Amino acid sequence: MTTTMTKTKAAARTDWERMAHEVGPELAARAAQADADDAFVAENLALLKDRGFHAAGVPAELGGGGASHAELAAMLRTLARYCGSTALALSMHTHQVALPAWRWRRTPEAVEGLLARIVGQKLTLVSSGGSDWLDGSCRAEPAEGGFRVYGRKVFASGCPAGDLLMTMAVLDAPEGPTVLHMALPLRGEGVRILDTWQTLGMRGTGSHDIELSGVFVPESAVTVRRPAGRWHPVMHMVTLIAFPLIYAVYVGLAEAARDKALDLAAARKPSSDLELILGEMETELAAARLALADMLACAASEEPGPAASSRIMTGRTLAGRAAIRAVEKAMEAAGGAGFYRRTGLERIFRDVQAARYHPLQEKAQARLAARLALGLDIDG
Structure with missing residues (x-):
């Protein structure tokens, strides 16, 4: 009986990455117009809420989707392949859900009310x-x-x-x-x-x-x-949980650019130069994926603290930098066709630039890494 119950529970578990692929084409159909009009992707986010994505990170015991941290990252990464704005907006809500979910497994009393409201009232959380x-x-x-x-x-x-x-x-x-x-x-x-x-x-x-x-x-x-102005345990917790989810979006954008570039390159005259550009794109994308994988591994195995924060923020720099470079190579491989809006590649090129602006930006991240390596106070 125990075996049967375990299998039943496992079979009922939601595959959020698959669901993201299922709704993705509908999200993508509205992406270009939203970009052209500076319009909020309200319909896309409403669709995702209707499908339960807003509560994906809430523990199943509280009526949520029960997605793990890694599953949330895969979900956001997949959504980004269809619409970067939708994925990034959802990531800002999702990481605010993942933070109390992480705490719930340690001190449930403090956060259970908020998690229950996210499910029951379908709350959307906004980060500042x-x-x-x-x-x-x-x-x-x-x-x-x-x-x-x-x-x-x-x-x-x-x-x-x-x-x-x-x-x-x-x-x-x-x-x-x-x-x-x-x-x-x-x-x-x-x-x-x-x-x-x-x-x-x-x-x-x-x-x-x-x-x-x-x-x-x-x-x-x-x-x-x-x-004010000093690292605190809560900020180490935010770093550990939030940034792998946010940067999963940028890796997803780079993957989408790669797919579009390969399609466009197929229509170009083959050449050794084109092959070299595509190889460079693949290399940069591999770097972005590896950096994200390490961020997720850190979040899965480490407790919040200076060492984990520095590791996560180093991954944030590496993943963002490599994602931007991969998209740049995708533009180069596509040739002039990539310059046209109708291909969607130039929108990805613009969207991925936002990877530069989340904290800690590169200079601040490098300083944190240096002070930790030197054994200095990270608040110095």
């Missing part, structure tokens, strides 16, 4: 990490029963369809600037989404600015307090 990181941003002022938050967040991917902004604000405390971690209702009083997202690439992500004008945050909604 791109405008915060170690320093935090926006101002928190003490108020009766909590705080008032003032300021502006940038790069809030998916915010037009978001429910909760997972964010930070800085309190001028007696012990020094203190970053408060909190969740804000995106449709609450004092929250305004500004139409600012007109960009080179990833145009469909809806990564607009969010203006916060005295938004009230109760004391009970503050989940973490930490010194």
